[in-house]
Amino acid sequence: MAQGKETAALVLSLAITGAIVGGGVWWVMSGSKSSGPGETGSNPPATDSNPAATNSGTVAISTGDRLITSVTTPDKQAAVAAIAQGDFAAAIPRLEASLQATPNDPEALIYLNNARIGTDASYTVAIAIPAGTNADAAQELLRGTAQAQAEINQAGGVNGTRLKVAIVNDNNDPTLASQVAQALVDRPEVLGVVGHFGSDTSAAAAQVYQAAGLVMISPTSTATPLASLGNFIFRTVPNDAATGKALARYQVEQLQTQNTVVFYNSQSDYSNSLKQEFSNELVFENGQIVGEYDLSSGIDPVQALNEAQQQGAQAIALLPNSETLDPALQVVQANGRRLPILAGDSVYNFTTLETAGANGVGMTLAVPWQSQQGNGETFAAAARELWGGDVNWRTAMAYDAVQVFQAALQQNPTRAGVQSAIAAQSFQATGASGTIRFVQSGDRNQAAQLVTIAPGNRSGTGYDFVPLTP
Known part of the structure; x- marks a missing residue:
């Protein structure tokens, strides 16, 4: 669950789109930052x-x-x-x-x-x-x-x-x-x-x-x-098991690293669940968690990263909920692309592209949907015609x-x-x-999709979320 941020232009405003077309993303207006015609910029x-x-x-x-x-x-x-x-x-x-x-x-x-x-x-x-x-x-x-x-x-x-x-x-x-x-x-x-x-x-x-x-x-x-x-x-x-599996497997098999430092929110069921599922899968893949930092406790990201690297951290798992996105992005900035970053769907957000900028390039995120999956292109095209821009996974x-x-x-x-x-x-x-389809538990029978941040012009920030090609 991530939190969006609009811009003034119609094509730059709904939270991050999962409709990935032509290698990038763009936006339709959502109504919480810059105002458009007929909209207020804040809640009355x-x-x-x-x-x-x-x-x-x-x-x-x-x-x-x-x-x-x-x-x-x-x-x-x-x-x-x-x-x-x-x-x-x-x-x-x-x-x-x-x-x-x-x-x-x-x-x-x-x-x-x-x-x-x-x-x-x-x-x-x-x-x-x-x-x-x-x-x-x-x-x-x-x-x-x-x-x-x-x-x-x-x-x-x-x-x-x-x-x-x-x-x-x-x-x-x-x-x-x-x-x-x-x-x-x-x-x-x-x-x-x-x-x-x-x-x-x-x-x-x-x-x-x-x-x-x-x-x-x-x-x-x-x-x-x-x-x-x-x-x-x-x-x-x-569910988070699908997300955790996708991220852990990518880290071990593609990044070929085992030691990870995790940043999460201990006060969030979502963040705790994703941390647990990721950790379980990482151990199964012969990796390990070498440090955990609670984003809700006011950590110093520079100090935390220095400590983690001293403990042998080779990658960062960024698993905040929407309420702790800002401190999570401070970690991205402090990291400066030293360590590869893996992230959950709450980070899949316009704010991430805008705030992280070049420091976010190469970050790997697991998301529920993208337009190039299954029936995605048909739905994305219909949504674009209806709303005047691409829409996201939510x-x-x-x-x-x-x-x-x-x-x-x-x-x-x-x-x-x-x-x-x-x-x-x-x-x-x-x-x-x-x-x-659903499994007996009521969970969706579907795997998570991986995307990454790369330079691009669809979002208006200079960076876009694009499908990951290992």
């Missing part, structure tokens, strides 16, 4: 029209009657007011106009598709996003969800019934996520949930969904223990989660029926990365 205070912008503990669920994100236009605000009054006919042209002004606004597209359904029969899935604490990630997840909903409904829906999407904010907070989960469980029309973002947050919510029998599919939570929380819990992102994994729900709803559009369909050994769906 909570208001009646945007009650979820701060972590107030209030659960706001919207199918169009309120704003969840801070991206807005006058037309979008008018549409939301019309939907709140039940006037879907008035809302539709307003949302279409808003999308003309901000075509990369997924919340508006979701509300437009919901308004077109109006009071007709529909199947509802919810998407939980960190709207108030990680606006970029929220936009990335919403784009995948919106794209899948649009394609499904344009094709006639699920067995003739269109798909409605409810949006809810949990601010990536475990306590609030539990409240969100209960609120969704209490709405019988919700047949499944796409979410949550962070592994800690997903774990908290998963306990509620499991107890109530409502399927949760996380597109971004990779911590290995999540799979043990029950048979209603799935994820479209490969968008692809959210898209896949909605496609899984579509396939399950076709078989049995009930909560229990959805779970039974997905859990079946024969289940499969088609997503951004090709065929989607």
